[in-house]
Amino acid sequence: MDTSGDTTGVLDEALERLHVSGPERVGRLTNHAPMVVEALASHGQSGAVHRWLDLYEAKLEEFPSSVESVTDANWPAALGDSRRIADWIAYFTRAIGEGSWRDLLATWWPRLLPGMYGGSTHPVVRVGHAVRALIEGGGSAPRLTELAHGLGYWAARHHPVSGIALLPGVHEMGDVVEALDAVPPVPDPHGGFPARLALVEWLPAWASEVTDPDAARERLAELVRAATHRYATHGHGNETMLVHAATAPSAVLRTLPALPRALWAPSLHAAWLASAAVTAMYAPSEPVPYVPPGRITAEEVLERALAHGDEHVIKLTDTALDIGDDEQALAAALRAIELSEPIS
Structure with missing residues (x-):
């Protein structure tokens, strides 16, 4: 089947529509919409993206408020602090705007990988969808922003385990x-x-x-x-x-x-x-x-x-x-x- 990705611009439209919403809802549940719309677009179902999103939209919540800026100096203390989701997304949005998204991913992947249990593994899944969209369709602004949202969500929900x-x-x-x-x-x-x-x-x-x-x-x-x-x-x-x-x-x-x-x-x-x-x-x-x-x-x-x-x-x-x-x-x-x- 066609897995060539979206060439219609619909995925970028949907991601822009979603980036005003937060990555979670009802306190802890995950916003799955960015992952689903990328999956549909990747498998040749761009025409269904907005129709599906119209059904899911009632579950979306407003983007969370900032607490304190995450910086290159203070990020270790902010890792795993779920109150800082907006701060982490802002950090990665700035970082992606300053250099290569692949270089940023290479730096942060080993830092985040031990904490992939946070958010019931949803953050790493969202990052995987974002990376596939970038590989298949190039580095448009909405796709780069989506990677920043995924990485920021992962950093805020970072949860390593010990004792296994x-x-x-x-x-x-x-x-x-x-x-x-x-x-x-x-x-x-x-x-x-x-x-x-x-x-x-x-x-x-x-x-x-x-x-x-x-x-x-x-x-x-x-x-x-x-x-x-x-x-x-x-x-x-x-x-x-x-x-x-x-x-x-x-x-x-x-x-x-x-x-x-x-x-x-x-x-x-x-x-x-x-x-x-x-x-x-x-x-x-x-x-x-x-x-x-x-x-x-x-x-x-x-x-x-x-x-x-x-x-x-x-x-x-x-x-x-x-x-x-x-x-x-x-x-x-x-x-x-x-x-x-x-x-x-």
Whole structure:
């Protein structure tokens, strides 16, 4: 299917429309609109962008107020301070205006990568969409501003974790499907993302010895495929949150071409921890049998996802389509449509 990106200007229009809104709503929930409109545009659905946005617009909130300017001198103290979202976005907007967006990303990616759990992994997903838009369509002002918003959101919600033991063993260099199957569910899961994350005690140390950049990219692609496939049989554990086990590593994979190769292996390791942690936090008690999707095309799956309209459904479908001609990835997207409430 057509994945050449938007050449109509619609994506830039939609991003300009969205940049007057904040990256969150109702105190903590994420504004998914920038990610969805980029996904639709990237997959040849520019004509649906504003129609979908009209449905979602009621969920948007005003851009937050500034607290205190973030600078090159004081940024460490501001990292992870969610009150400073506007200050962080202003910082990255200034920085992008002063130099190369790729250089800025290369500087900040390793600083932000350990905190990709913040905002339930949504900030890194938003950055991944912004980077793909820049790679596919060039550095227009709205796309550069979108990267600044994504990085600023990530910096404000930056949330590293500690205390998770990585246990080497049979899965360390083995099949990623087996490694995901070996992820232990958290005991007595309860509460939202931060509460469940605190319950994750250990994870398999899959791919921890990978240092070669090309091998890291290959293993990351394997992780994205496996996590997407897994949704088809395990998505009922939490139809919304388990989407992020696939979309977070997918965002990292999309970003690799814009990063120095030296950052590819650390990116793989961080993506594995995030995907495995989400898997542990929302694991169902039992999988359901895999149901082949039958004779259906990628275009038809995308049309069904768009008709359904849920933001997580569209984003998982976007990830599934990026994998390529893959029956179980399409089945995962159809499973998300089946499990999720449609947009109203």
